[in-house]
Amino acid sequence: xxALAARGVQVRxxxxxxxxGVDLEIGSGEIVALVGESGCGKSSLARALLGLVRPSQGxxxxxxxxxxxxxxxxxxxxxxxxxxxxxxxxxxxxxxxxAVAEGLRIHKVPGDExxxxxxxxxxxxxxxxxxxxxxxxxxxSGGQLQRVVIxxxxxxxxxxxxxxxxxxxxxxxxxxxxxxxxxxxxxxxxLSLLVxxxxxxxxxxxxxxxxxxxxxxxxxxGDTAEVLxxxxxxxxxxxxxxxxxxxxxxxxxxxxxxxxxxxxxxxCRFRPRCPxxxxxxxxxxxxxxxxxxxxxxxxxxxxxxxCVLP
Amino acid sequence: xxxxxxQRRRATASRFWADFRSxxxxxxxxxxxxxxxxxxxxxxxxxxxxxxxxTKATAPAHAGPSGDYWLGTDQSGRSVLTLLIxxxxxxxxxxxxxxxxAIVIGTILGIMAGxxxxxxxxxxxxxxxxxxxxxxxxxxxxxxxxxxxSLLNIIIVIGVTSWPGTARLVCAQTLSVRERPYLERARAxxxxxxxxxxxxxLPNVMPxxxxxxxLTVSVAILSETTLSFLGLGxxxxxxxxxxxxxxxxxxxxxNGEWWFVxxxxxxxxxxxxxxxxxxxxxxxxxxxxxxxxx
Amino acid sequence: xxxxxxxxxxxxxxxxxxAVRGVSLGVAPGEVLGVAGESGCGKSTISNAVLRLLPKSARVGGSVLLDGEDVYEMSFGRLxxxxxxxxxxxxxxxxxxxxxxxxxGRQIAEPILLHEPKTSRKAADLRVGELLEQVGLPxxxxxxxxxxxxxxxxxxxxxxxxxxxxxxxxxADEPTTALDVMVQxxxxxxxxGLVKDLGLALVLISHDLSxxxxxxxxxxxxxxxxxxxEGxxxxxxxxxxxPYSGALxxxxxxxxxxxxxxxPAGLAGDPPYPGDLPPGCSFHPRCPVAFDRCVSEEVELLDxxxxxxxxxxxxxxxx
Ligand SMILES: Nc1ncnc2c1ncn2[C@@H]1O[C@H](COP(=O)(O)OP(=O)(O)OP(=O)(O)O)[C@@H](O)[C@H]1O
Ligand SMILES: Nc1ncnc2c1ncn2[C@@H]1O[C@H](COP(=O)(O)OP(=O)(O)OP(=O)(O)O)[C@@H](O)[C@H]1O
Ligand code: SF4
Ligand code: SF4
Ligand SMILES: [Mg+2]
Ligand SMILES: [Mg+2]
Numbered sequence: 001x002x003a004l005a006a007r008g009v010q011v012r013x014x015x016x017x018x019x020x021g022v023d024l025e026i027g028s029g030e031i032v033a034l035v036g037e038s039g040c041g042k043s044s045l046a047r048a049l050l051g052l053v054r055p056s057q058g059x060x061x062x063x064x065x066x067x068x069x070x071x072x073x074x075x076x077x078x079x080x081x082x083x084x085x086x087x088x089x090x091x092x093x094x095x096x097x098x099a100v101a102e103g104l105r106i107h108k109v110p111g112d113e114x115x116x117x118x119x120x121x122x123x124x125x126x127x128x129x130x131x132x133x134x135x136x137x138x139x140x141s142g143g144q145l146q147r148v149v150i151x152x153x154x155x156x157x158x159x160x161x162x163x164x165x166x167x168x169x170x171x172x173x174x175x176x177x178x179x180x181x182x183x184x185x186x187x188x189x190x191l192s193l194l195v196x197x198x199x200x201x202x203x204x205x206x207x208x209x210x211x212x213x214x215x216x217x218x219x220x221x222g223d224t225a226e227v228l229x230x231x232x233x234x235x236x237x238x239x240x241x242x243x244x245x246x247x248x249x250x251x252x253x254x255x256x257x258x259x260x261x262x263x264x265x266x267x268c269r270f271r272p273r274c275p276x277x278x279x280x281x282x283x284x285x286x287x288x289x290x291x292x293x294x295x296x297x298x299x300x301x302x303x304x305x306x307c308v309l310p
Numbered sequence: 311x312x313x314x315x316x317q318r319r320r321a322t323a324s325r326f327w328a329d330f331r332s333x334x335x336x337x338x339x340x341x342x343x344x345x346x347x348x349x350x351x352x353x354x355x356x357x358x359x360x361x362x363x364x365t366k367a368t369a370p371a372h373a374g375p376s377g378d379y380w381l382g383t384d385q386s387g388r389s390v391l392t393l394l395i396x397x398x399x400x401x402x403x404x405x406x407x408x409x410x411x412a413i414v415i416g417t418i419l420g421i422m423a424g425x426x427x428x429x430x431x432x433x434x435x436x437x438x439x440x441x442x443x444x445x446x447x448x449x450x451x452x453x454x455x456x457x458x459x460s461l462l463n464i465i466i467v468i469g470v471t472s473w474p475g476t477a478r479l480v481c482a483q484t485l486s487v488r489e490r491p492y493l494e495r496a497r498a499x500x501x502x503x504x505x506x507x508x509x510x511x512l513p514n515v516m517p518x519x520x521x522x523x524x525l526t527v528s529v530a531i532l533s534e535t536t537l538s539f540l541g542l543g544x545x546x547x548x549x550x551x552x553x554x555x556x557x558x559x560x561x562x563x564x565n566g567e568w569w570f571v572x573x574x575x576x577x578x579x580x581x582x583x584x585x586x587x588x589x590x591x592x593x594x595x596x597x598x599x600x601x602x603x604x
Numbered sequence: 605x606x607x608x609x610x611x612x613x614x615x616x617x618x619x620x621x622x623a624v625r626g627v628s629l630g631v632a633p634g635e636v637l638g639v640a641g642e643s644g645c646g647k648s649t650i651s652n653a654v655l656r657l658l659p660k661s662a663r664v665g666g667s668v669l670l671d672g673e674d675v676y677e678m679s680f681g682r683l684x685x686x687x688x689x690x691x692x693x694x695x696x697x698x699x700x701x702x703x704x705x706x707x708x709g710r711q712i713a714e715p716i717l718l719h720e721p722k723t724s725r726k727a728a729d730l731r732v733g734e735l736l737e738q739v740g741l742p743x744x745x746x747x748x749x750x751x752x753x754x755x756x757x758x759x760x761x762x763x764x765x766x767x768x769x770x771x772x773x774x775x776a777d778e779p780t781t782a783l784d785v786m787v788q789x790x791x792x793x794x795x796x797g798l799v800k801d802l803g804l805a806l807v808l809i810s811h812d813l814s815x816x817x818x819x820x821x822x823x824x825x826x827x828x829x830x831x832x833x834e835g836x837x838x839x840x841x842x843x844x845x846x847p848y849s850g851a852l853x854x855x856x857x858x859x860x861x862x863x864x865x866x867x868p869a870g871l872a873g874d875p876p877y878p879g880d881l882p883p884g885c886s887f888h889p890r891c892p893v894a895f896d897r898c899v900s901e902e903v904e905l906l907d908x909x910x911x912x913x914x915x916x917x918x919x920x921x922x923x
Contacts (some may be wrong), residue, residue, distance in 0.1 A: 037784050072422060092514075152499070171811065174642075174875075229860050251789055255790075
């Protein structure tokens with residue numbers, strides 16, 4: 001059973017196909033990492049999964065039922081968002097208490113507001129919670145702010161948390177604590193988690209499964225340990241080779257940046273930058289790289305890669 | 311918890327006051343406003359309102375300053391000082407009430423236009439352009455003539471003609487706040503448009519509006535003076551502009567009756583200046599971008 | 605001999621904020637020195653101190669030697685000549701501050717024309733083209749405006765700008781922050797290439813120890829305005845002697861190493877504010893192996909041999 005799933009999701013901005021057909025499932029209690037370069041469509045996919053943008057094709061399934069955009073408010077209690085820059089995602093004029101209570105007030109959650117806020121703050125590791133109630137965002141460090149944002153999401157008791165680059169604006173020494181918190185939320189509350197990141201180390205740290213995205217498509221997916229230790233897609237291989245820690249091997253530095261999603265090349269979308277193709281492939285394979293439209297990878301738990309190479 | 315909350319509010323207020331106090335000119339402005347405010351509130355105590363009635367005036371007309379009439383008398387023998395004191399009340403009421411109308415209209419339209427963007431914004435921009443291009447005076451004169459000369463109508467005329475500036479300011483600010491991540495977070499929490507506008511955009515737009523309010527008041531007072539001076543004011547509620555109109559209409563200016571002309575003129579200038587000084591200081595204190603620049 | 609040498613450098617900002625407290629470092633031509641540490645530890649302050657770019661209210665102690673000459677004793681004319689031509693900085697976040705209404709070519713030509721007023725427009729354009737090629741951008745991009753370039757390309761432009769007057773020392777302050785992995789790899793490759801080809805001395809500032817560990821010869825790890833560990837890059841990264849460097853190294857896990865699976869490493873607590881530092885070893889409130897002496901004793905950098913130094917009372921214990 002999946003807690004949240006994308007089925008053939010496409011997100012367009014004008015001519016740009018930011019997300020171009022993605023199947024992805026997040027099982028309940030599962031941590032999935034969505035990795036890829038800047039501009040490859042990770043955030044757009046995450047926003048579609050949150051119902052913040054409406055896919056131009058395909059559906060978002062919540063508990064195996066297609067999301068009803070007329071009943072978004074209900075869905076909000078089910079899936080929550082944590083953004084990249086914690087200092088920007090809190091209103092500078094609201095206290096911590098108000099920021100965390102915001103969701104409760106929007107949904108008119110019954111019960112003692114003060115107690116619920118305190119409980120959420122402690123779950124997010126801000127203890128004793130009362131000490132933080134009346135602080136303003138500018139009085140807290142980045143790590144503390146990110147905990148407040150997480151508490152604000154937890155207070156609605158969601159089943160799924162979508163975290164878009166949750167630690168990339170935090171200090172190295174604080175990063176681990178936030179990741180440990182996310183892991184703990186999974187074990188203690190059974191939360192499912194989709195982590196959007198361009199950092200493979202983070203995926204290795206906490207994710208059960210990874211999905212590697214390139215130019216609007218998932219090009220490789222599977223169990224984290226498998227994908228990151230035995231990558232099959234040339235793009236994943238390149239990404240792995242430039243992670244500083246394992247750069248003992250010769251890094252495969254790709255030229256250029258993620259190409260324009262409004263001009264997706266025919267055949268394999270990675271071909272213009274593919275080192276394997278550039279190094280020369282047997283004619284039949286090279287031909288397939290140029291012409292074959294590769295299928296959308298299935299959302300199951302197997303290890304798949306969208307590449308003609310075996 | 312409320313005790314601490316209050317303590318925090320007090321701390322914020324005192325920090326604000328400390329910032330504000332560092333602007334010398336603003337303190338001067340505040341002093342002037344305080345003075346005129348008190349005069350307006352205690353007008354009836356300071357000068358008997360009966361002195362405004364033309365039929366009860368006993369003193370000679372066009373008399374210069376004397377022990378009984380410190381600022382002399384007008385064409386009907388009323389004390390100019392009495393007129394001035396009660397005029398303060400009228401001028402301030404018009405200024406504040408008209409500003410309130412302008413701010414409410416301007417803020418609501420500005421936020422909606424900025425938030426929804428698209429055609430809502432282009433319509434508003436077109437409308438404000440239209441208002442900004444048409445000179446204020448002819449428009450106000452036409453409106454005042456059509457509606458008739460009463461205090462309420464003057465307030466409405468000024469209020470309705472001076473909201474576009476506020477709307478533009480609020481719209482621009484809304485546009486920048488709208489893109490902040492905390493609005494996306496509010497949406498993800500399930501907050502609707504109303505929630506986003508009232509809980510997030512309004513509080514972040516308000517400080518700028520506050521500074522703008524004070525500037526708008528001075529413009530409104532000036533407008534009132536102009537309209538009254540042109541004879542479009544309420545004759546039963548004498549304002550500063552009304553005094554000036556009378557002075558002009560009865561040839562006080564050419565006869566060198568300075569006591570009839572100078573005091574109301576000075577009052578207008580002082581109040582407008584004071585509001586401007588306070589407004590500029592508020593803007594500097596409340597708008598962090600200006601503060602960085604200084 | 606060192607091209608840049610900091611001797612016991614300290615910087616105190618107005619309001620008694622000791623941002624840098626006694627830092628001694630050196631870098632030779634052809635060498636890459638990494639400076640790591642988290643936000644607010646004083647990295648940018650050091651880079652600004654080198655070219656006397658700190659606000660006037662900041663007090664500077666110790667000395668900064670460029671080619672053996674004290675920067676703080678130079679006349680203004682001399683200082684102007686040294687800026688850009690001897691040492692030049694790629695400022696933190698500067699890729700966002702390129703002038704939006706000027707082509708990048710003109711912006712790169714500006715310092716050249718300023719320093720060598722006799723240069724003809726044509727010669728300057730030629731040089732701009734060369735510089736762009738040097739940083740891996742086609743010369744025709746000189747006609748582009750900043751908004752036509754991606755983040756990584758803008759960072760290249762910033763590097764070209766810094767190289768405009770052929771400096772011998774380049775300080776790059778967080779040149780890859782906010783760029784993603786692949787572009788980061790491109791920029792780092794470019795920088796190390798320049799060191800090799802031009803014999804530059806490079807100071808690479810980053811909050812990410814793993815980046816420095818693989819690109820630098822030596823690294824210095826800073827905490828609260830002090831160097832807490834210094835040594836050959838790979839050794840500091842793999843076998844740190846200060847618990848803080850250990851934590852920094854662990855924060856970016858080795859992909860493939862089972863020890864890091866489901867075990868993100870981090871430090872409890874928050875970085876200290878320089879205006880309000882704890883006594884003794886400033887790291888003790890967050891240190892997992894602190895003991896009683898750490899609270900009271902000032903800790904100095906201790907020479908550990910093999911070119912390594914660490915400021916920890918436990919540094920001598922080995923790992
Ligand atoms: N609101 C929008 N209007 C137009 N284009 C957009 C919009 N949002 C995103 N895009 C485009 O869609 C593509 C994917 O953007 P997205 O933000 O999803 O990338 P990302 O993978 O999250 O990148 P990053 O790592 O930089 O956050 C980009 O080319 C971007 O320019
Ligand atoms: N002009 C200034 N006036 C007062 N304090 C300052 C000034 N500039 C920096 N500081 C303080 O000095 C300390 C060190 O700042 P610095 O910019 O050197 O840090 P950094 O290591 O570069 O951090 P980051 O990784 O965030 O760039 C910080 O606590 C900062 O708040
Ligand atoms: S299909 Fe061909 S071009 Fe595409 S990734 Fe595989 S080898 Fe490269
Ligand atoms: S001196 Fe003590 S507190 Fe400081 S790093 Fe070493 S063990 Fe930790
Ligand atoms: Mg993104
Ligand atoms: Mg810095």
